[in-house]
Amino acid sequence: MRSSVSYILSHAPGESVMSHPDYGQHAQHHACLLVLVKGIGGMLKNFNKLWERIQRINTIKVTDSAGQVRDIWVRYVRDYPVENNDWGDFQTHRRLLGLITLSKFTNQVELNEVCRVHESLKVKYSNTLYDSRAFMFGPISNMKKPEQEPETYSIFEGEKTIKQECNISEKASIPSEHMDSLSSSESFPRSTSSTTSYTQEENFTTPSNFKTHAMFYGENDPVPDLEQNVADLINSLFWVVESKRLERSREKLEKVSLLLAPFEKKDFVGLDMESRNNKKRCMGRVTTNLADLTLQAGLVADSLNLYHSAAEILKSVNDWLWLAAAKEGLCASSAILLYPNLRNSTPLQRNASLQESSPSKSKPLSLFQPTDPFRKFKLNSSPLRNSKTSSPINPPSELTPTSSESIDTSSRQSETDNGDTESLASSSDIEYQSPKSYLSTELPSIPRQPPSQITNQYLLNGEEIAEKYRKAIIHYSKYQNAGIIETEACFKAARIAVEQNNSLHASSFLQNVIFINLTLSEQEKIQRFDTLAELYKDIGFLRKAAFCQRLAATRQVSPNNPNPDWQRCYYLMLHSFPGHKLSLDPNYVVQHQVGWPALQIQLLQELVVAARRMGHPALATRHMTFLLQTMWPHLTKQEHRDLAIQLQALSAQCEGGPVPLVLETGEVIPPANLSHVPNCSWFTPRPLPPARAPHLVKSKAHHGPFIFTPIHFGSLERNAKKQEGKMEYLWVEGDICEVQMKLTNPLPFELKVSNMRLLTSGVVFESIPETIILPPDSPTTVNLHGTPKEIGELQILGYSTHTLGVKSNCRLKNMPMPNKFPASFTVEVIPSLPTIAIETTVTPSGNGGLSTETVGSTTNVTLYNGESTDCTIKITNTNSVPIEYLDLAIQSNIDTALQSKIFQFSNEDIQSQLPIAPDQTATITIKLYGEADFLDLGGVGGENLFPNSLTSNYPSRVGSPVPNAQTSLPTQSSNPQNSLSSGLMPHRTSGSFRSTNSYATSWSAPISVMPPSRGRQIESQLILRYSGGEGKDVHCRQSTLQINLELLPSVSITHWDVLPAEIASQLYLVLDVTNLTSEEMDFHYAPNKHILIESKESCRVPVPLDRCPFSNTNVKSDDDTTDSKSISTGTSTNSLELMCSEHITNNTDLRWNLVHSDISGRASVKGITLSQTMMDIVRMSPLNWEVSINSQCIKPQEEFNCTAGECLSLGVAVWNHLSRPLHKLCLSVQFYQDYNNGVFSYKLDNRVATAGNNKVVLTTLRESAKAYHECTVVFLTPGEYKIDIQCSTTEPILEDSTVLKEPEQPSIIQPCASEISHVWRFIPPVAISVID
Amino acid sequence: MAVCVAVIGKDNSPLYIGGIGNDTSSDNELSRQWLVHTALDALEERLTTANPNNSGTNTTTARTDLRDLYLGLLFSTDTHKIYGYVTNTRIKLVLVTSSTSPSGSNIRDAEVRTALRRLHALYADAICNPFHLPGDQITSPKFDKQVKNIMLNNV
Known part of the structure; x- marks a missing residue:
């Protein structure tokens, strides 16, 4: 854009170089009257409010002499350099025309001073100033100013006349006035004389030389007539301008003097002013000046005309600077007409409701705005954008602005004009208007002005404005001294382009600003960048804006800057965040990861420095934390380390905390949490340890036969399962709960993390702080503990850390990406339950032989078979909740029947001790008994070995061993049977139980061969379920006590047999007892009878027993017998055997005592099997x-x-x-001789004579009845005789009872096996020795 | 004299930034990034302004595809000129040249155009690598070497 012939016409820096660029200028300011508003004297409290009110009066309507209403626009400035005033000839809007002072005074001295300052200001701008107003705010008391009012008014009047004079004489008189005021400012007391009736304190008088229209108010007055007064001022200003315009327009073009830009003065020295060229130059310049005035006077359309003609003239004489001015003017007035809202929006910028209607002013960019603001900006662009895009479609022949554009303009115009008139109506009107007619409405400020084609033919459209501006800027660029003008032109052009929504044009204009070489103060350079950034932002070039802001920021603190301002630097950088796609919210940045990391890192680092230098260490810490947190993935290891160390240093000054920081500007810096240091890779709440874990008192009923099924029926259930982070276990109120996490320290040095806690919501939770030291780069498992204090749902949201001097709240939902955690873990907390301590003691029954070990909850007990001991369990309630429910159950690897024999306890006893108050102890005693099967059937078969035979299930024992026993028992019992028939008789000698005969036959196998019984290991668990407090009906706790019971073999009964005793009602149970212990054993087998058995030795002991009482057992086994009537004889035999076996078991009392270790125990013959013969002996005879x-x-x-x-x-x-009765009982008596060699002689006819029947038949023998038979016998020869007395029945035997044989009857004789089924004998046979 | 070449992804993330750190310290990596980053605004603006015009009518949609990929000068600073180029997949190629070439002659537009076309070809070659994930940074040393070649020789 810059002219290639740049600087050709430039001159050495002139005397009055305009050096203060006004970056805030808009094109529409060409049409404004410039008014300076200044606060002088003491600081006014409500100055800003007043300033706003004044600003609002940016336009007034004035009816001119021709009766036309004109819109006069005003621009208020707070400060205006006098140098710029010098350019007033060049562009009249640069002249300062009015002055308003707002001043505060409290006493006369101050008032005088205020008046003096006001006057001196007037002098300062005396070249251009037309009128002034002074608003004086005094103490409240002298609000009423009756006397001064007329006085000042008269002054005003006087001044007005003076002004009129000076208007005519054009500034000529002002210097004199200036002299006047200067001289008189010292002589203020003169006026005091005029106010005589009031004291000095109450009445203030202005110095006499104060010739300004002054208004007096109390300091806190509402100043109702402020607007009116300002409008008054503008009105008076207008008239001056108007008069000047008229004056200028009446000038004869030939005679005009040359207008000069300030730096041009030298150039024209010595030039021929009368040349034709110069004349034209003068004409052109004057026309430009006139156009400027016309524009200011509100005749925009006229000004177009004038500008155009001025440009034509100036072009011909190559007066580029002024040509540029004319062109710029043309552009400005065109822009004013085309974009009226450009004018409206600016002053009303503060009005929020209107802000949206002016799209050029995009909202101040929110730093949190997550969406791309640039796009947003595009979306709600103004209707102009549409019109612009559609404009090329319109025929170019049309001179006027194209349809949509002008409709828009006119409707807006009418809105502004009519204020409240229905815009809808007006716009609809316009729609049906012919192009000609709406041209008139287009310039509503001069409604009666005839619509002239000429005026409008110079109206530029959007594209042309840009083009013309471009040319103007190029022309400006030819003059080095016009640099400021050029810069301002660039900004103005850019603003128009922004309004047009042509970003590229705007950016090219802005780009040009960079190239303008100006000698500016550092502050102005910064301002330039600031304005650039602002405009770039407006067109959505956020990155560009950010770049400019950063440049401005660096300028703020550059070494060239004499007074670096870190604070502004900081804010500039902070506001460049959107351009770098950064948000202040670290979570947003972490999640989206947009923008250029390298630049973001740089910016953040600079921001940290700025914040630190600004003296706000908290911010520095915050930003450094932010940097570490958000840019972590983009940083190298070394950078991690360096930044972490820097952070540590920063936080040493001010600790970082997880609270938002609020800046002075009201911006909020959200907290930044370090979740990378340390890095958490695993986070999960843990269930309570098994001992403290709550269980349901009543276990849930299973829905199906399967413990687990992958198929879920019903959508409800499925939805319930979906809840992420819901834990399946429960936590208990008041109990320490645990969360396990795995932390890694990514930094290369040891990291101390202190005060680690859990972040929770829901119920009250007391977290226990934890401090850990993490070694570099090795994952460490950390458990965080806490106690829930209420019942309900507990959400675990994350954890907090304090490391590197920064406190962070690391929430799971914001965790960095690689680890996916649910947003929170939810755990249900149930009412508190009691806890117990268990102590187990086992009372040893002996000394040393039995070992008790209690390891933790495991108790090891060793018992000999048959031994019993007490196990005492002490339960202490260690919690504050009483135990109201206690349940004891035993689980073991043995079946329940045996288990109940080994472990014996009383449930009632337990229940009676409830409830257990806190710190109270209850005692439960469990009796342990070494239940065992002492019968060693070893050698019989594998199935009969101890592990199997220990089962006390009798039927199974009958079921399996008996068939074997039947094969084996005959060897035991059939032999005696055989021998009895022949050989038992002779061994009648009492106590001859160990007769070799019987021994040899019954116990064929040597005892030593029998395998010794092995020890057994019983593992059992004592399950204690207990509960109490509120939730005792639902939940309970469970403690498990392990009892390992080792059962050692004590005695074993390897063989047994029964022998009839001397008395018929008794029998001997003969047992082979083996001592399986390693000690000598004292074996008690009967009252007063005991035997010592050496270790591993075996002894045979006879146990005297009563026979199994017939009736007794009959009654006992009645059920069995009646039941088994129809069953086969085999079964009935078994039930009989059972009966006998039980009888034996119950009546034997076998006890043993280990002599050495004084351990005693019992043994039993439970499960003894008996053969048929043995049973006969055991049973009592029926007869x-x-x-x-x-x-x-x-x-x-x-x-x-x-x-x-x-x-x-x-x-x-x-x-x-x-x-029952017996029938047809045959009782017979028979004599015989026993030769003692197994031969019996029954042929005793000649030796014995009998009288009476030796055989009688009893038809019926009733139960419990007695039959008696007597006969007489005479032995004829001496010798040994025996009498065989027997009873037989021919009646068919009725099962059990008849099956019973007379045990003493060797049933060899079985006459008519079919008929006589039973024979009872009287044994032993009666022996009679007959002597001579 | 080309000083920097940048490949920028669809989402405006930097895929590759290569430069020749030939002279001053200001030519370091960071300042290059600043330059390219600020050029993105103008680049995007050109793309968005190009689109509505083209897609306004159906007849011109075909033109969208045939649109010149070369965007020309994006903006210039005192020391650098920045040129843009956009592939049909919206991958942006940015070439930064120093405004004052040592030979004194200005760089011609055509030269830049060809350089960017070659760069496009190189980029296409580079992402043909089956192990390259689209959207990832380009780390190919070969690509780097060739790009540096272009910068040194061509412009």
């Missing part, structure tokens, strides 16, 4: 005999002596012990 000779009762084993030929009377009485 009871009483045999008497000569009325003398015969005792068993007793020999009866008599002499030959003696008559003996033999009486036999039979009692029926059965529960």
